[in-house]
Amino acid sequence: MIKRAMTTVADASTGPTRNLIPRRRSWNIVLIGMVAFACVSVVSSRAEAKGDNFNDVVKVIERFYRVKHKGIPFLARAGMKTAVTAARIAGGSKRRLAEVGSVKVAYFEDQEFSSGNGPTAFRAAMNTALAESWNPLIQVMSPKDEEQVYIFLRDEGEKYKVLVITIERRDASVVQVTLSPSTLKKLIQDPNDMGRAINAEATTDQE
Amino acid sequence: MKSLCHNPVSSLLKLAALAIFVVLGAGATATAQQTARIQTSSLDHLAVKATQTVDVNLDESLMQLASKVFNSKDPDEARAKQLVTGLKGIYVKIFEFEKEGDYSPADLESIRSQLRGTSWSKIVNVNSKKEGAVEVYLMSQGSQVLGLAVVAAGVKEIVVVNILGNIDLEKLSDLEGQFGIPDLEIGKPKRKN
Numbered sequence: 001m002i003k004r005a006m007t008t009v010a011d012a013s014t015g016p017t018r019n020l021i022p023r024r025r026s027w028n029i030v031l032i033g034m035v036a037f038a039c040v041s042v043v044s045s046r047a048e049a050k051g052d053n054f055n056d057v058v059k060v061i062e063r064f065y066r067v068k069h070k071g072i073p074f075l076a077r078a079g080m081k082t083a084v085t086a087a088r089i090a091g092g093s094k095r096r097l098a099e100v101g102s103v104k105v106a107y108f109e110d111q112e113f114s115s116g117n118g119p120t121a122f123r124a125a126m127n128t129a130l131a132e133s134w135n136p137l138i139q140v141m142s143p144k145d146e147e148q149v150y151i152f153l154r155d156e157g158e159k160y161k162v163l164v165i166t167i168e169r170r171d172a173s174v175v176q177v178t179l180s181p182s183t184l185k186k187l188i189q190d191p192n193d194m195g196r197a198i199n200a201e202a203t204t205d206q207e
Numbered sequence: 208m209k210s211l212c213h214n215p216v217s218s219l220l221k222l223a224a225l226a227i228f229v230v231l232g233a234g235a236t237a238t239a240q241q242t243a244r245i246q247t248s249s250l251d252h253l254a255v256k257a258t259q260t261v262d263v264n265l266d267e268s269l270m271q272l273a274s275k276v277f278n279s280k281d282p283d284e285a286r287a288k289q290l291v292t293g294l295k296g297i298y299v300k301i302f303e304f305e306k307e308g309d310y311s312p313a314d315l316e317s318i319r320s321q322l323r324g325t326s327w328s329k330i331v332n333v334n335s336k337k338e339g340a341v342e343v344y345l346m347s348q349g350s351q352v353l354g355l356a357v358v359a360a361g362v363k364e365i366v367v368v369n370i371l372g373n374i375d376l377e378k379l380s381d382l383e384g385q386f387g388i389p390d391l392e393i394g395k396p397k398r399k400n
Contacts, residue, residue, distance in 0.1 A: 120254050135269065138387060139262040141254060144305070155268060181276055188273045189287060191263060191387050 053130055054176045057165060058106045060129045061172060064122050067111040108172040119148050126150055126165065134163060138191040151195035160184050164198050242326065243346045243354025245369050247300045249317035253365070254302070256309050263299035263387030270294045270372070290381055293373035299387045302365040310365060318358055318367055327356070330376070331393060338362070343376070343393060355379060359391060366391065
């Protein structure tokens with residue numbers, strides 16, 4: 001049976017007229033491949049756009065600085081006020097900055113953030129991870145103070161989400177909130193101060 | 208011998224390829240229209256020397272959003288709405304340095320070379336040994352303003368502001384201190400000490 005198959009292959013590759021069909025097929029295969037690749041690229045970029053990239057950002061920080069994050073559930077179990085603050089802005093009695101039920105916080109506490117290839121390389125890694133579906137609103141790097149702040153915005157039709165990434169010498173945080181309209185106005189008008197305020201609301205221990 | 212064009216699969220694939228080229232072509236046209244956007248990536252190497260680097264990007268979609276969300280009935284918001292209406296983008300880059308000489312005037316050459324084209328005209332040029340140089344450029348097409356660029360080279364600071372859309376000096380002066388634009392004091396009377 002193998003011998004027969006080999007004979008068929010040999011037959012197909014001999015003679016000028018028989019050569020034409022496989023060549024045309026190979027062209028078609030190349031063209032189908034190109035179109036399929038274009039379609040897959042579009043579909044995959046849309047699929048990626050549907051995810052909110054929050055976990056991707058946390059992973060970028062973990063890989064770049066070789067650190068581990070603490071999520072809100074852990075903090076809540078530990079009874080830390082960060083969780084209370086996050087819950088408060090997520091819809092509690094003192095809700096100020098975010099829409100109901102829209103806060104995600106990852107916190108990196110007392111770890112080393114001065115390692116890695118420097119803030120410029122980290123910024124490039126962050127921008128690459130978020131380039132598909134987030135707009136970089138403001139990015140502040142202060143190498144001397146070992147502080148970095150990145151604020152990204154994302155249009156979700158009726159709603160806007162903001163992602164605030166803060167890296168300091170020993171701590172870092174990633175905060176994602178769906179913005180209330182009043183906060184969105186303030187963020188556009190004063191991106192630097194408002195971005196820091198969103199981060200402070202979600203991560204500080206103030207009542 | 209049959210031509211490849213007579214193969215229905217090939218025809219379909221050619222149509223698909225044509226559609227892809229049309230989409231790519233439309234993208235290229237849109238890019239060509241944004242000529243008032245200056246490229247500042249050539250300054251990125253300064254981030255290593257700078258004590259602080261700030262990048263602000265308010266693109267067209269955010270500008271449109273801003274003009275929608277600000278309430279015309281609130282006097283402050285109405286003013287902000289009026290300012291952003293007609294703007295297609297605000298891009299700001301700031302580098303702060305610890306000491307004099309941490310950057311060279313040649314570092315700004317890549318920016319100035321983009322503004323030397325015939326479509327840009329320098330409308331403000333202030334030189335001060337103490338405070339540095341401030342240049343304001345305007346790009347217009349006939350009576351339509353397409354954008355504005357500010358290059359401020361202080362002793363220990365570089366500021367590049369690029370605003371796309373319908374903008375003038377008065378509007379720039381009003382925009383200072385908000386939307387990520389630093390207070391450049393352009394067009395404002397000098398404060399008396």
